[in-house]
Amino acid sequence: MAGAQLPAGWTLEQIRDVSGDREAEVFSTDRAVTWLGRSGKDERLYPQIILRFHELCLVKPANGEDWYMGSLNEDGSVDCWSAYGSLYEALRGL
Template identity: 45%
Template sequence: MEELLPDGWTIERVREVSGDGSAVPVPVPVGARLVVADEPGGDDYVLLRPDVILAFHGLCLVRHEGEWYMGHFEDDGSVICWSCYDTDFSEAVRGL
């Protein structure tokens, strides 16, 4: 897992900075989980293909094409993201 996080980050550091000691990586099998983001200024969603998902008590951080999105898990396991932190992982973790 550590190799999927930005340089200098471990899951332990993510837990410390986020204040969520139960933060865990979520497996991302290709196509097995629907992940979408709100379209800026619109009513549509954009399909994301994340390579990393980190879960934080119902919230999550998702990395898609190098950018970090914040979202939440739906009851069916899908993810809806509503905020993008570009490539700033540190800011995303602090925003939880």
């Protein structure tokens, strides 16, 4: 899958264990991702990693350390609405 990679130091099994989602998967980064920024306007994120949990996704942008939670749209894009300082925290927030 183009652009699909695991976070450094994590296995897919660990991600599934922490999230509680046995079907969690690494997802292609070849898609539009937006974040409703502090300005109240959508900001484009350039994903380095996307993890999919059914209709929810966790996105790590290429230019940052935070993880963004969002929903997967029918067209394959992702709209994010919250941010977490660590992957573990984001996985527990699902």
